[in-house]
Amino acid sequence: MSSPTTYHLVRPHVVTEIPTLDEHQQQVVDHAGGPLLVLAGPGTGKTTTLVEAIVRRIDDGAPPTRCWR
Ligand SMILES: Nc1ncnc2c1ncn2[C@@H]1O[C@H](COP(=O)(O)OP(=O)(O)O)[C@@H](O)[C@H]1O
Numbered sequence: 591m592s593s594p595t596t597y598h599l600v601r602p603h604v605v606t607e608i609p610t611l612d613e614h615q616q617q618v619v620d621h622a623g624g625p626l627l628v629l630a631g632p633g634t635g636k637t638t639t640l641v642e643a644i645v646r647r648i649d650d651g652a653p654p655t656r657c658w659r
């Protein structure tokens with residue numbers, strides 16, 4: 591029996607920088623609670639904003655497994 595083909599993937603060294611959010615992204619991050627609807631097209635920074643909103647909540651003490659209060 592032949593041995594299986596294996597691939598060894600290595601994470602490339604990428605330096606990531608914390609984005610400077612624009613005014614609207616920052617308003618989303620600063621939203622204190624309750625329902626919030628964000629309307630935005632592709633490539634406008636929704637995922638970036640969501641990540642920073644989660645970072646903010648974890649920094650504020652929310653458990654990482656439950657960031658939405
Ligand atoms: N405030 C920002 N400053 C610099 N680059 C940003 C900012 N917000 C988003 N980007 C960049 O714009 C691109 C699209 O952002 P992304 O969050 O993936 O958008 P969406 O989720 O709306 O498609 C990505 O390359 C992201 O890094």
Ligand SMILES: [Mg+2]
Binds near residue numbers: 636637638
């Ligand atoms: Mg996205």
